[in-house]
Amino acid sequence: MTAQILDGKIISAEIVSDVRAKVDARVASGLRAPALAVILLGSDPASQVYVGNKKRQCANAGIRSIDIDLPADTSEADLLALVARFNQDDEIDGILVQLPLPKHINAEKVIELIDPVKDVDGFHPYNIGRLALKMPLLRPCTPRGVMTLLERTGIDIAGKDAVIVGASNIVGRPQALELLLARATVTICHSKTRDLENKVRGADIVVAGVGIPHFVKGDWIKAGAIVIDVGINRLQNGKLCGDVEFDVAKEKAAWITPVPGGVGLMTVATLMQNTFDACVNRAD
Ligand code: GUN
Numbered sequence: 342m343t344a345q346i347l348d349g350k351i352i353s354a355e356i357v358s359d360v361r362a363k364v365d366a367r368v369a370s371g372l373r374a375p376a377l378a379v380i381l382l383g384s385d386p387a388s389q390v391y392v393g394n395k396k397r398q399c400a401n402a403g404i405r406s407i408d409i410d411l412p413a414d415t416s417e418a419d420l421l422a423l424v425a426r427f428n429q430d431d432e433i434d435g436i437l438v439q440l441p442l443p444k445h446i447n448a449e450k451v452i453e454l455i456d457p458v459k460d461v462d463g464f465h466p467y468n469i470g471r472l473a474l475k476m477p478l479l480r481p482c483t484p485r486g487v488m489t490l491l492e493r494t495g496i497d498i499a500g501k502d503a504v505i506v507g508a509s510n511i512v513g514r515p516q517a518l519e520l521l522l523a524r525a526t527v528t529i530c531h532s533k534t535r536d537l538e539n540k541v542r543g544a545d546i547v548v549a550g551v552g553i554p555h556f557v558k559g560d561w562i563k564a565g566a567i568v569i570d571v572g573i574n575r576l577q578n579g580k581l582c583g584d585v586e587f588d589v590a591k592e593k594a595a596w597i598t599p600v601p602g603g604v605g606l607m608t609v610a611t612l613m614q615n616t617f618d619a620c621v622n623r624a625d
Contacts, residue, residue, distance in 0.1 A: 342564065344594040347490045349603040353610035356489065357401050360613045364403035367620075375620035376405040377435040377461065377612075378427045382420070382446070383413030388439045394609045395437070402613040407433065417446045421454055428456040434620035435461035437612070440511070458623055461615040464510065472518045478622070479615050484516040486607030487548060487569050488523065494567055494596045499524035504544035506530045506537065506557055506584070512550035512571050520546070549584035559589020568597040571604045 368374055377399060381392050392408070399406035409423065420438070427436045436459045442448045452460075457467040463481035471478045491498055503520045507513040508531040517527045525546065530537050541547055541561040549557045550571035562568055562585075572584030583600030591597050598604055 342593070342595065344568070344591045344597040345494075347493060347569070347596050347598045347603065349490070349598060349606040352490065352493060353486075353606035356607075356610040357398055357613055360402040360404075360610075360617050363617055368403070372624075373432070374403055374405050375434045375616050376407060376432055377437065377616045378407040378409065378433050379437045379439065380409045380411065380420070380423065381439045382411050382415050382443055385441070388441075391609075392439055395612060398609045398613055399616075402617075404613060404616055413443050414445075415443075417450070420446060420451060424451060424454045428454070428459065433459065434623060435459055435612075435616040437462055459619055461612060461619050463515070463615065469515060469518070472515060472522070475522060477522070479619060480519070481511065481515040482611040482615060483512050483550075483571060483604060483608045484519045485615075486604060486611040487516060487571070488519050489611065490569060490598060490604070490607060491523075491546070491567065496567065496596075498546070501525045501545040502528070502543055503546040503548065504528045504530060504540050505548045505550070506541070507550040507552075507571075509550060512548075516548050516550070520548075547585070551584050553584060554582050555584070555586045557585040557590070559586035559591075559593065562590045562593040564593050565595045566593070568594045569604060570598050570600050573600060573605050 364374055379392055379395055396406050427433045436455050438451055452464050455465055457465045460468050460479050463479045468479045472480055503525040505513050505516050508529050513529055517529050520527045528540055530540055538561050546567045548569045552572055554574040568585055568590050570583035570585040574582050576582055581601045
């Protein structure tokens with residue numbers, strides 16, 4: 342069996358166009374467009390690519406984007422003051438601080454200062470707690486984007502065995518909460534996990550987010566499984582690849598995401614959904 346491709350390019354474009362229609366309806370009714378503040382410190386190449394994509398999708402979605410580019414040596418106090426200012430600004434619906442932050446800044450402290458109703462990344466402990474308690478408000482973008490992809494397969498997730506490879510705050514942990522909310526049976530694997538291969542072999546759904554090229558071997562994939570690859574790794578030859586050995590895995594899986602053209606595009610499209618949701622929630 343050759344897997345069907347979960348095409349992030351097509352699905353993310355549909356999501357952004359849905360957001361656009363909702364924004365246009367809001368504006369037509371006399372309300373202002375949603376506004377997203379994106380703060381970037383320094384010039385990390387990967388972060389610049391992410392932020393560039395965010396600006397482009399904001400334009401497509403009709404969302405006002407306020408971009409603050411600061412030098413890498415900006416002090417923690419100055420960054421906190423900027424976040425506090427955006428918290429107070431009634432015209433701003435979403436605040437995103439691009440990660441990773443320079444080492445001299447305590448990222449947790451910055452995330453905790455963001456007003457949870459403007460936390461469009463869904464990283465604030467309040468939003469993670471709400472997701473854990475089955476009452477999500479703003480949900481982390483990558484895991485929410487993965488759930489959108491899973492919905493598109495038409496397969497009922499309830500009762501499925503889901504294995505997540507990687508336990509990061511941005512992907513693995515919130516992904517586990519999302520899959521649990523959808524009533525999957527969830528296993529989170531990490532660097533201390535024993536016999537990863539057998540755990541993956543038993544999975545109906547595999548989500549890989551470790552940042553190591555081809556870490557999940559294609560022949561570990563169970564026949565008919567859904568494989569979601571969150572990894573975006575650059576190889577020596579300059580090409581991008583995921584955490585899963587795609588060419589082998591696609592011969593066993595029922596559904597699989599490509600890299601590039603899979604989850605990465607969904608993250609930014611979901612950010613547009615979250616920004617729209619934050620704007621509506623704040624007005625309520
Ligand atoms: N860096 C890599 N992914 C993300 C993300 O989803 N949000 C933020 N703020 N930074 C990131």
